[in-house]
Amino acid sequence: MGHLTYDASKSIATKTILILAVITIFEVLMALLGKGYIINGFHLPHILVGSLMILMSAIKAYLIIYEFMHMKYEVPGLVKTVLLPTMLLVWAVIAFLAEGNYWNNLRGNVKNIVKTEEISTPVHSDK
Amino acid sequence: MASVSVAQEHNHAHTTEGGSWKGGSEPFKASYGKLMMWYFLLSDAFTFSGFLIAYGALRFSVPTWPVPDYVFSSFPGGFQHKPLLFVTVMTFILLASSFTMVRAVQEGHRENKRGVVIWMLWTIVGGLSFLGCQAWEWTTLMGGENMTIRQNPFGTHTENGVYLIGDGHDIKEGDTFKAGQSYLIHQHEGKFAPLQYKVTEGRMPEL
Incomplete structure (x- = not known):
């Protein structure tokens, strides 16, 4: 300054x-x-x-x-100690979103033994 | 604490004596307070990222998720279906208050007390406005839309269809909806009142 x-x-x-x-x-x-x-x-x-x-x-x-x-x-050393660790977050975002996607794909393996509760009353259309 | 750091600031002129290993010079040429503020901000970034990444992972792990543009679309004064508008206002308040803070620091370097007070007051106004916006948003979500920690009234349609009754808000009898569109189940007399609908196209829910 x-x-x-x-x-x-x-x-x-x-x-x-x-x-x-x-x-x-x-x-x-x-x-x-x-x-x-x-x-x-x-x-x-x-x-x-x-x-x-x-x-x-x-x-x-x-x-x-x-x-x-x-x-x-600020001096370059300080800038690096603050900014470089945030690079870890970039990987954390990629890794955890991929993990979330993997959980979603696992849903296909689940046999649904619990009956889904009916929250609305759909009516079959005659077409 | 405060007096120690003030004393350190006053010793600034003599810091070259004693050498780096005897505490004679400041690491990174920054005062203790400033250096630790940077590391606090770094750890704060990690905390926030933890929450946001958890949200992202959960969102990716379910087949449907209410569209944020639908969920966050109210604006104070009873306006509905204005996606992104209120979010933009809040972002702008944040940006403006970082500007007023910089101005306060600049006036401080000039030792202009009046200028510091004025710009700090503007920064406080910005902070309070942001808090007010947050309070309004959460009040709407919990008080108006009945979101609780256990119940989520928002959802996403998985098939195309037509509503058989209206909800007394903005859905009328005969309105159609498409798969992927979000909905909000309103409460009537303290109970959630899901609307009856007819599926016109798409998969029937397994009963």
């Missing part, structure tokens, strides 16, 4: 919040557009919206941590 003048750091903060606002609005519009809430019947591929969201979120996290939380002004 020391090497920046007050006006310079003030304008950086203002610029950053504006960029964050624009990204957030863009994200919401993409989410609504991709799911067909804006143009009826228009959908975007799930993988496209998903990867765009991850990219945008990464940019937002970078701006908040580096500009607002002043990670930019």
Whole structure:
């Protein structure tokens, strides 16, 4: 912080919040557009919206941590001790979602001896 | 504690004496408080990730899950079916309050007491607004939609069909639904009142 003048750091903060606002609005519009809430019947591929969201979120996290939380002004060693352990979380997400998917697949092996409770009264259609 | 760290800050000018192994210099050129705040944030990230990853694993482990855009679609003032709107407002409050906090720190470096007080007050307003939004969301989920720790009134249709009765809210008799659409079972006189429906297409539930 020391090497920046007050006006310079003030304008950086203002610029950053504006960029964050624009990204957030863009994200919401993409989410609504991709799911067909804006143009009826228009959908975007799930993988496209998903990867765009991850990219945008990464940019937002970078701006908040580096500009607002002043990670930019820390020495490289400190930055590494904080950021490298979070890489473990990336693997944790992949591993546990795969595990959840595996539990779901195991359901096919379960013989349902407990009768499912009927919560509604469906009526057979005659067609 | 506070006086110790203040004393350390005051000794900052003399820290080069004594060498690294005698506590003479600060590791990573950061004060004790700042370094530990970074590690607190790191451990906080792990705690939150633990919860979110558990949610993700559970969600992947069941065949159907209510669509979040349906579950989180109310907005204060009685608005319904506004997906993402309230979430966006809350995200924005969080972003804005990190901006006001940065401004408070900048005014502090300038030793402008008035500026610090004003920007800190804005940050507190942001924090209270966020808490208020959370309180409203949870009140709606538990008080209005009757979610409890044991009962989940939200669900997902597994076949296409048509409702035979209305629910007195936004579903009318004769409304159709499709497989994959989410529903909410409302309570009437303290009891869950599932709607009767007719399946027009898809698998019949095994009875």
